[in-house]
Amino acid sequence: MRSFLKDTKEGLESSSSFASRLATKWLAKKIIFFRELTSTQDEIKKYIFTGENGLVVWADRQTQGRGRLSRNWYSPRAAGLYFSLLLKEPLARPLPLYGLATAIGVAKALEEVVKIPFQLKWPNDILLRGRKVGGILLEAVSPALIIGIGINVSFRREDFPPEIKEKATSIFEETGLLISRARILRAVLKKLEDYYELLLKEGFPALEKEWQERDVALGGRVVLRRGDQVLTGFSLGPSSDGALLLKTPQGLLKVHSGEILMWEVPGWEKHRAA
Ligand code: BTN
Helix, strand or coil, X not given: CCEEEEEECCEEEECCHHHHCCCCCCCCCEEEEECCECCHHHXXXXXXXXXXXXXXXXXXCECCCECHHHCECCCCCCCEEEEEEEECCCCCCXXXXXXXXXXXXXXXXXXXXXCCCCEEECCCEEEECCEEEEEEEEEEECCEEEEEEEEECCCCHHHCCHHHCCCECCHHXXXXXXXXXXXXXXXXXXXXXXXXXXXXXXXXXXXHHHHHXXXXXXXXXXXXXXXXXEEEEXXXXXXXXXXXXXXXXXXXEEECCCEEEEEECCCCCEEECC
């Protein structure tokens, strides 16, 4: 039985129109929607032991939305999608691959709905025309993996805080289209289910081509921050465990965590980080 629970002043109430149009088998069999949360990551953690595999927590607004590298994730009411998934079993592949699979699933769903190409930037940023339109936060909290997804849907450029104004964008800013968040979320959940199943069955090869087709930095020179270090080299894309392969003057480096600050694809203009 699929269920969609909405928070009200009295508690959680069942509501079904969103769920009845969702085509997934096991992902998002249960969705809990909140008008406001600090962060969907915090809320879903309450269900680590009791929640079913595939549980989704979705919020209309977050007051303390979190991004990678201890950043804030700007989450005003109704302008974006902010949700988290609980993946419990079987988590048989290296965890970073779930981030790559999520980014591919989100990009493919957006391409289906918006009908324009989206790009990916390691480890799991979703870009539109070189600017960040979506991000993914992975948190492993045994026995589950929590995957938080944020997508900028209808933000106006002037709404973004000054520090991200130049680097971030929204679907509306780039296309002029106001697309329903429910429609986007349904498409994303369906694609995520497909890619998590593919990842489990076939491993990294199931993702490699889809990633490479969208990777903004593949084969180009990149500047990358890893902790306090700044590394430069040529990006060879993610390896089979999800780490980034970087060809540097000192040899081949495997980067397990970090952030691409700048990337340059031969013949293209130089981009700053999204
Ligand atoms: C990034 O820095 O790119 C990751 C951003 C992840 C944002 C989402 S919004 C839903 C979930 N709840 C959070 O607090 N963060 C993630």
